[in-house]
Amino acid sequence: LAKTTQPISMDSYEGQEVNITCSHNNIATNDYITWYQQFPSQGPRFIIQGYKTKVTNEVASLFIPADRKSSTLSLPRVSLSDTAVYYCLVGDRQAGTALIFGKGTTLSVSS
Amino acid sequence: GAVVSQHPSWVICKSGTSVKIECRSLDFQATTMFWYRQFPKQSLMLMATSNEGSKATYEQGVEKDKFLINHASLTLSTLTVTSAHPEDSSFYICSASGGTGVSTGELFFGEGSRLTVL
Numbered sequence: 001l002a003k004t005t006q007p008i009s010m011d012s013y014e015g016q017e018v019n020i021t022c023s024h025n026n027i028a029t030n031d032y033i034t035w036y037q038q039f040p041s042q043g044p045r046f047i048i049q050g051y052k053t054k055v056t057n058e059v060a061s062l063f064i065p066a067d068r069k070s071s072t073l074s075l076p077r078v079s080l081s082d083t084a085v086y087y088c089l090v091g092d093r094q095a096g097t098a099l100i101f102g103k104g105t106t107l108s109v110s111s
Numbered sequence: 112g113a114v115v116s117q118h119p120s121w122v123i124c125k126s127g128t129s130v131k132i133e134c135r136s137l138d139f140q141a142t143t144m145f146w147y148r149q150f151p152k153q154s155l156m157l158m159a160t161s162n163e164g165s166k167a168t169y170e171q172g173v174e175k176d177k178f179l180i181n182h183a184s185l186t187l188s189t190l191t192v193t194s195a196h197p198e199d200s201s202f203y204i205c206s207a208s209g210g211t212g213v214s215t216g217e218l219f220f221g222e223g224s225r226l227t228v229l
Binding site: 034036041042043044045046087096097098099100101102103104 | 115117142143145147154155156157160162202204206208218219220221222223225
C-alpha cells in the first residue's frame with residue numbers, strides 16, 4: 001500500500017485559500033487518491049477523490065500532476081470551522097480494500 | 112452519502128469487563144467492514160478487516176482473542192473488547208465498503224466510539 005507524506009501542520013486565516021500537498025511516490029496504477037477531514041472525537045469525513053488531473057466539488061479541489069506522485073487539496077476561502085485534521089490516502093477502490101492512514105495535516109484557521 | 116452508524120458513542124467500563132461496539136450500515140449492504148483505533152493526537156490505526164460470514168483478518172500486533180470481531184450480516188459488524196484494561200481506552204472507528212446500494216469500493220466511516228476503561 002502506498003505511503004503518503006503530508007506536512008504535520010498548517011496555519012491560515014479566515015477567507016484565505018489553503019493548499020495541502022501530499023506526496024505519494026509509490027502510488028500504484030490502480031490507486032486512487034482520497035482526502036478525508038476529521039474533527040476531534042468524530043469519524044473521518046470524505047472530502048474528495050481523484051485519479052488524475054483535476055477534480056472539483058462543492059467544498060474543495062484536488063490537483064494531481066501527470067506522474068501522480070503527489071496531489072494537492074485546495075480549500076477555497078477557509079473558515080474557522082475548517083480547523084481539522086486532513087488525511088491524504090491512496091488505495092485501490094476495489095471493495096474490501098482498507099485505507100491506511102498517515103499522520104495527516106492539522107489545519108488551524110484563525111480569525 | 113451512505114450512512115454508517117456506531118453504538119455506543121461512548122462507554123465507560125471497569126477493568127476486566129468486556130465491551131461490545133456495534134457498527135451498522137444503514138442504507139447499504141457492506142460486504143467488508145474495517146475497524147480502526149485512534150489514540151489521542153494520533154492517526155487512525157487499522158485493527159482488522161472483516162468480511163460477512165467469514166473470520167476477520169487482523170493486522171500485525173492486534174490480539175484476535177482480545178478484540179473479537181463478528182460480521183454476521185451485511186449490515187452489522189461488532190467489535191468486542193474482552194477483559195478490557197485501561198490501556199485499551201481509545202477511540203474505535205468502523206468503516207464499511209459496499210456492496211449493494213453504493214458504488215463498489217467506496218469507504219464510509221462511522222462516528223466513532225469512545226471507550227474509557229477505569
